[in-house]
Amino acid sequence: MKKGIKAITKGSILSPKGFSADGVHAGMRYAKKDVGVIVSDTPASCAAVYTTNLFQAAPLKVTMESIEQAGLVQAVIVNSACANACTGERGLADAYKMRELTARKFNIKENHVAVASTGVIGEYLPMDKIEKGIAGLSPGAAESNAESFQTAILTTDLVMKKSCFSAVIDGKTVVMGGAAKGSGMIHPNMATMLAFVTTDANIASDHLSAALKEVTNRTFNQITVDGDTSTNDMVLVMANGKAGNEALSPEHRDWPLFVELLAESCESLAKQIAKDGEGATKLIEVNVTGAADNYDGNMIAKQIVGSNLVKTAVYGADANWGRIICAIGQSSASLNPAAVDISIGPIKMLSKSEPQPFSEQEATEYLNNDFIQIFVDIHSGAGAGKAWGCDLTYDYIKINASYRT
Amino acid sequence: MKKGIKAITKGSILSPKGFSADGVHAGMRYAKKDVGVIVSDTPASCAAVYTTNLFQAAPLKVTMESIEQAGLVQAVIVNSACANACTGERGLADAYKMRELTARKFNIKENHVAVASTGVIGEYLPMDKIEKGIAGLSPGAAESNAESFQTAILTTDLVMKKSCFSAVIDGKTVVMGGAAKGSGMIHPNMATMLAFVTTDANIASDHLSAALKEVTNRTFNQITVDGDTSTNDMVLVMANGKAGNEALSPEHRDWPLFVELLAESCESLAKQIAKDGEGATKLIEVNVTGAADNYDGNMIAKQIVGSNLVKTAVYGADANWGRIICAIGQSSASLNPAAVDISIGPIKMLSKSEPQPFSEQEATEYLNNDFIQIFVDIHSGAGAGKAWGCDLTYDYIKINASYRT
Known part of the structure; x- marks a missing residue:
């Protein structure tokens, strides 16, 4: 681990200040949870990288549109069991509907919502179940809430993937948590599977985006399970600024430390994904x-x-x-x-x-x-x-x- | 099948005029044959394509040197069980020794001998066994001789791969036979596994080489078993001219027919290799x-x-x-x-x-x-x-x- 970075063993996406989460069983999977959400108390600076597969899934298009608007995200809604990929116009409408339902539920702006899906390609989302799932979400900041989210995003994964690290920036403790899913169709290129990183760092979305791209190339893009690059890969980072540090930028003296904090988080999640590749024992x-x-x-x-x-x-x-x-x-x-x-x-x-x-x-x-x-x-x-x-x-x-x- | 090309169901590398072959058990494998040879009655025009893997095995270097001299080959000696790849100076000396032993055995020039090996990477050839094997070769033109060769070149292959086609060129029947091995580490790039094609066509080696390159790109280079490109891939064609046709070149009216004859042979062998990929059922x-x-x-x-x-x-x-x-x-x-x-x-x-x-x-x-x-x-x-x-x-x-x- 790089100097100045501390691992928080029991930490999660809810360890940084100002985040809550939940996950529920909406009935798309037999028994496991299948719809999850992360919510920030206030709109957070957001950066994301996406699959380079030519057939990008519908939720990625919706998320891109949200982030492009102002670089801010307050909630990310995720479902497993169905990837909503290669589903044409209907799939895109379904992804917009997921965004709308989430915005209404949490009383936030539609373009402050990111959407992600994972599961079978080429099937339509069962929107009645999605709607029921979103309605049943009840985010909290307890460890059990983080676990509910972490479980809801898994497909053939056997274990939850999470990370938590901290660093002192401007004399303020900045915390960064992460949650991911992986397993099969893992061969990221420029972006990757589903991974969500939360932090209370204060940083504008353009700088966050630059850091994420650099870090992704040497972490998520360096894992492979089976050589196939999914249509749904996405890494999304939300930074809500509640740590109170002076805003980070490449000119900030602690910029390299922040980049390494992000790298440590991404490498940890990436290795957990590789280790839990489908059928893997090593x-x-x-x-x-x-x-x-x-x-x-x-x-x-x-x-x-x-x-x-x-x-x-x-x-x-x-x-x-x-x-x-x-x-x-x-x-x-x-x-x-x-x-x-x-x-x-x-x-x-x-x-x-x-x-x-x-x-x-x-x-x-x-x-x-x-x-x-x-x-x-x-x-x-x-x-x-x-x-x-x-x-x-x-x-x-x-x-x-x-x-x- | 393209017009003008005829499949010879029971044919083999020995169906074209003027070729003989054999295969023996030299003791490198437990029971199966492991050293084989194809001999042409007279020096044959020769063309070959080789693996693009940076770690080309020693026998490929020796074969290239032989063919570069005058484009002629009269015998190709092959062993299975050991790839003689990543074996440094000693491996190269062993490949030269295989060439020398073969030239002496059949009383032909050293640079008229091509050498090929397939099997485990990074182990040295057991030269005492190779020497014994070459000494025991007794080439003939019967179907059983072709089978002995076809068996001797296999590794984890379950079945022999062979082809035979003919076409009438200049009013002469030109016959083309083929033998190949494949199975694992199959993802050819520019060249491929071991495949040997014999023909009695009359054609100079530079034209034969041009045809082989074009055909390889749409046949052998279009198969994959596991995505790994071997260090030992080689396709070698010998044309001894005994069909008596006017020498072929791109200006010859039957050039397209000859190229398709070669393509039909290569595609047939390539498909047999893909079908018998390690563990394959389909x-x-x-x-x-x-x-x-x-x-x-x-x-x-x-x-x-x-x-x-x-x-x-x-x-x-x-x-x-x-x-x-x-x-x-x-x-x-x-x-x-x-x-x-x-x-x-x-x-x-x-x-x-x-x-x-x-x-x-x-x-x-x-x-x-x-x-x-x-x-x-x-x-x-x-x-x-x-x-x-x-x-x-x-x-x-x-x-x-x-x-x-």
Whole structure:
């Protein structure tokens, strides 16, 4: 963790001042909660990044429109079970209706509402259930309220994803909480799955947006579960200013600290998503050093962590470094094929591209852990990169061979 | 099949005049044959395409050197079980030694020998076994000799891949045979796995090379099993001229027919490789029309057939067209997101990007076939593309969680 940033172990999206939340079972899923909301006491500066998939879902269009108006959001309404993607004009009307119902319910402006959906693509939202769900929301600031929200946004996720960190800015304690869902169709590009970050920092939305874009590239965009980029990916940050710090901007002396606070939050959520990838039993972290630049380092790291063959080898605890070098060789990075080092955990397997003797037993023991680190040194420059993913298992097949049924 | 091209059902790499082959068990694999050779009676015009993976294996370097000398090859020696990739100086010396042993055995020039290897990356060739294997080769022109070769080049493949077609060129019957191996680490880029094509056509190696490059882009480069591009991919064509046709060149009136003969051979082998992908139970063919150009059409087709989520849905006979449109949206093709049609087999599911009602039962019945066709119309131009792949199953995980052990 970077200097000046503190983890708040039991914290959540409700730890920053001035936020409340809730989640209810509206009946779209069999038993689990499926509609959730985060509300700020006052309109908050807002920034978001969205999927680059050409078929952006309807709720993303509505959220963009809301944020573009004045960079302010006071509530974000989310449903699971149905992605409201590829649903044409009717889907767009449904997303507007979700926004309208939420604005009326909380007595706020329509363009202060963001909308997000996740679930099956190509099905229409059951609007009667959505309406009932929104009507039943009763936001509060207790830990149980945060949990209700965190549960309502999940699909095939097995665990809730949350984060909470703080930093002292201008002598004021700024708190930042996060909640996310992930699981499948995870291969973010410029933006990602659903993740919501709340903070009481004082910062205008344009600066918040700049920080978010920079941070997303090295956190959410560096995870992959299955190589497929969803139509619904969205990361949304709300900053309501209640910490009372002097407004942040790139000129502020604590700007780098704030950016790292955001990065710490996003990296924490991103790793939780990777670890809970569909069917996953292990979190894989790839560390690349010696790349020509950070862009190359990140690209190589993501290529390795995205390889089905690397993922199945990690699942089988097989120290098959040949698949790692094969993945490196597919990237368009500039490198010298004769100068690559590879280690799996503490065990060096390739040095200057020559195979090294190692104990298979020791390697298997390491690979039986549930957190696997792979280290690659390209010896081509000062660039570095990191990426996170998970193993590919029988359960991934099981989950995805019958997702809709 | 294109007009003028005839399939020879029982044909093989030995159907063209003047070729012999063999395969033996040299002891690198437990019981299966693991060293094979194809020999032409006289030096044959040769063309090859190779993997674009940065870590090209040693045998590819040796083969390139042989072909560059004069464009002629009289024998190609192949082993399975060990890829001789990422094996440094020693691996290169071993590949040269394989070439030398083969040249001596068949009393031909060293630079008339091509070398290919397939199997585990990062292990050294057991040269004593390779030497014994080459010494034991006894090429003949019987069908059993072709089978011995076809078996010797396989790794986790379940079935032999072969092709045979003919066309009349200059009033002479030109025959073309093929043999290939595939299975895992299949995501060719510019070149592909191991495939060997023999023909008695008369054609200089530069023209043969031009035809092979063009054809590879729309056949081998359009298949994927798992998204990983191997270090050892190679397609090699030998043309010994014994059909007696006037030498082929782009100016020859039968040039288009010859190119299609080669395309038919490569497409046949490519589809056999896709169908026998590791763990596969179904062959998937994606047909894209209405793309801005053929490049876009091929890119979209390959993106769809490469999606883990599409592959698992096909395995589970789940008509989840949302995953198909998600894959389309990830490609960098230019298209109008509001004008896409999708059919799975005969069943239309999306029209102008609006979901269509369809019978789930009928869709499941279709998806229980072992050959699945997906049709996509982008309505953006006259470009088209095709790609082939396979479903992603429990057996893929089983095979790859313990490949080395």
